[in-house]
Structures are given as structure tokens and as C-alpha cells.
Amino acid sequence: MASNGGSCDTTTTKNGASAVPPQSKGSWTSFLKSIASFNGDLSSITAPPFILSTTSLVEYSSYWAEHPSVFVAPASEQDPAKRAMLVLKWFLSTLKQQYSSRNEKLGSEKKPLNPFLGELFLGRWEDDAGTTQLVSEQVSHHPPVTGYCIWNRKYGIRLQGYNAQKASFSNTINVKVFSFRKCYQIGHAIFHIDAFSEDYLITLPSLHIEGLITGSPYVELNKSSYIQSSSGYTARIDYSGKGWLSGKKNSFTASLYPEGREKEPIYTISGQWTGSFTICDAKSKKVVDNFDPNVTKTTQLIVAPVEQQDEMESRRAWQKVAQAISKGDMDTTSYEKSIIENQQRDMRKKEKDEGREWERRFFTRAETHPVFDALSKTIGESINDTSTNGIWMFDPEKAKNLRPPFRQQ
């Protein structure tokens, strides 16, 4: 591997900027070298302590509904085109939370804890939208797949989906850019509105990680993603690092059009997914709506105190590992992690000996996905179930297991 501008210190750019703590420079350089030829399961990478997060990936499902009032808004709209626009608006409003909130909170992207099979994350939001509930479960460990369901009974809104990630890295450490060549997400989400028996198939954007060379990684989104509704509307979102019109980072443009008529948009949206965006009527060019994360604040998710959590719940299970990471105590981190890993290994062995599979608490593997099949053709999406260890559906019967106040009636 070539060096950075003649220096062996790969953690410093030409202008000398580096976020890598001096004592971690060696391990960061080794980490960069180890991932240079990497291809595959992101969870298997061993990263230096300063880049480790105390949060498990199973918690990331909560990013879908941190603005509950935006999440439920489509249920109150009678016009199907406006309703589809409000679903698109909600989706765009989640991007900042999904892909840059950790950066804002922690100063850079971090490597999340790799969830174990059956790991759970349960919570609820209470605000003007009433109660919005979240169930997230690690439905597969090899490959890592997270399933989630978020619902608001008052408004009859439900989002369910599952996802996995596949990645490869560029090996061009000698040039300025050192990034994931690509990290594409496998899986999808379905947004359902009871009042109109309407479904929206949501595809997930591909992403890449920039800023690795200086030790301050951050996510950029690229290519396009889609939302296809059962009411006959398609939304296409195009992501670019720097907008060709505005020159601003994390830019996107989106349009909503009747299925198959991309040249006849009804709404166009542009802005930054980390900032504000504007929704225009495509014909009159008039601004009809907007979203600004500084105005529409997030609602805090309520999670049960660790002592009251089930032993499979994420924050309880990872408590000791998280405490050790926070203290920078890597010996204890490894020790506590190995306890979880050994327990998991023993459980898998027992299941194998008994000829059974781990019973997922809230999800069931399905043979087919009729809603996906009905909506996916227009946007050219395929189910890719071999990469997600199956098709995963939230099971309302199993949800009767939920402890109050999460229990489904």
C-alpha cells in the first residue's frame, strides 16, 4: 500500500489535520490497512477503541420515527398524491437522524456494537401524535440482519422492514480519498396506512464512508432510492455529495410522479438531507411545504430502565461492554464481549444438537412477500432473500409477548 504524500503516517493529511488520538495512530493505520482489501460483512471488522460506539446497531431502527408527527401526518390527508408526498417528506426527514446524528452527537461516525441473534430494542415515543411504538430485533447474526416494526395505533400507521449491509473498501490510501467503494443496504421498508389500505415500498440508499484517513469518518449517500405506493405514485430520490446547483454537501433532489410517468412530476423536492428542504408543486413551481430539522425537533424515545429490561434487551445485555468502552478499558471490553459471544456459541450448539432454530421473539420467516412483489417491479427492486437469511415479517401474534405498555391489544 502506498503512503500518504511520502509520509508513513497514513492518519495525517497533507495539511496535517487528524482526529486520531496520538496513542491510537498505529492502530488506526493498521485498521486502515486491514480494511483496504475488505469485502463483505461490516460487523466482522476489528476497529481501534476510539472509534467504537457503545450503541448496538439494533437501536438504529429508532431513527425511522424520531419525528412522530411527521410519521403519522399522511394518515390525515385525503388526497392520494398529497398523501404520497407526505410519505416522501417523512422519509426525507429521517435521513439526518439515520446517517448523520451520530456525527453531530459524537464528533464522528462510530462502529456500532454488532447485535447478537435475538437481541431486542423496545421503546416508545409519547407526544402530540399519541403513542408510537418500536420493536427492533436482530433476526440473523450470520449475515447480520435487523428487523423492525414501528406503529401508531391512533393514526393507523405501521412501518415494518429489515435490513443488512454489504461493503467493500477502496484500496487507494495513497490518494486523498479513502472511502468505502460502496456499502449497499439490502432490505426494504413497508409503510402502511390503515385508513386507505395503502402500502408504500421504500428502498434504502447506498452509502459510503468518507473521512477515514483523518480518523473522523462520516456517511455520504449516493445513487438513488425509491418509494413506490400501491395508489400508483413513484418517488425517486437522487443523492449527491455536493449539489450541482447549490454546491452544498449532502444534497438531494426528489420527484413524485404518477407511476411510469417520470417526465410528468407532481412535486419536486430539493435541499440537504442534513439540513432543510423545500417541496414545490412541479407545475406552478410554488413552494407547498418544507422541512427544517431546527424547527421540527425530535421526540426522545422512552426506553425502560435497564433493571426492568428483559435479558435479551440491548442496553441490558451490552451494559458492561458499553461501560468498559466508555472508560477506554479495552481488556474489560474484550472480556465482557467474549462472555456474550461464548453464551451465543453455546446456545447455537444446543439448538444444533436439538435440531431446532432460535425462535425469533417478534418476527417470522416468510416464504413470499406479497406487498413487496406487487410494488417492486416498477422500481426494479428484487427481494435478495439469500443475503438476509430469509424474508422477515413482524408477527402480531408474537407481539402479544410484549410487556406492558408495549403489548398489542
Ligand SMILES: CC(C)CCC[C@@H](C)[C@H]1CC[C@H]2[C@@H]3[C@@H](O)C=C4C[C@@H](O)CC[C@]4(C)[C@H]3CC[C@]12C
Ligand atoms: C466508522 C467505521 C470505521 C466503521 C464502519 C461502521 C459502519 C459499520 C456503520 C457506519 C454507518 C452505519 C450505517 C448508518 O449510517 C445508518 C444506517 C441506517 C439504519 O436504518 C440501518 C443501519 C445503517 C445502514 C448503518 C449500518 C452500519 C454503518 C454502515
